[in-house]
Amino acid sequence: MRKPFIAGNWKMNKTVAEGVALAAGLRETLTGVVDIELAVCPTATVLSAVRDVLDGSNIGVGAQNMHWKASGAFTGEISPPMVKELAQYVIIGHSERRQFFGETDETVNCKLEAALTYGITPIVCIGESLEQNKAGETVAFVGRQIRGAFAGVSAADAVKVVLAYEPIWAIGSGLTATPEDADRIIRVAIRDVLVELYDVAVAEAIRVQYGGSVNAENMATFIVMPNIDGALVGGASLKVDSFTAIVKNALAALRV
């Protein structure tokens, strides 16, 4: 059984004071939620303070990016040991990093391996552009991203990875994939490829979140799909009320 997992990706939002207030609010409203794993992913400068606020709670903390080297002359980067001090998760290969900061399947693979080496749970993002979607290239493209991300990763390590299927055209746009389409892509472009790379047991063990304009209204329609194990939430994770409503609606849908 895969435990559902909902994480908030705060992106480049929230100062320390704002992040602390949001985390403190969520700690209160989400107390007692045990059936869904929860995490927030603040920007690097806010990690330490949010970690302190959420210490001992049911909400984990994730970084949004890291380098794969342990240390060195990489101005502006943060390393796996630095993340490990403050967070349990790290988002890797978000489409915004692929688009604006030159991340490739190769750097994603290096970062994935580094996260696993340091015992940080990677949340690896994959997903197609609108052009690729329209051209019918989604399955081939996402499949390539999966093969690239997992290159050289053992089955024992692979099951520790969390994936987030985020169609780029659905991010921040108010558009979403239909739950049926997202579920089908996750089945054929992700799980079926994982069966090829590993086996059915590994493919069925790996959790896959959906991301892209998830909100309190549509969360339930995604979480009930057989291949969707939660969500990576952007904009709607920036307010206590909206992130809380997402989690509560997901819980209600799972209990039906």
Ligand code: 13P
């Ligand atoms: P939105 O929920 O704002 O569309 O962002 C999704 C996302 O990119 C999460 O990583």
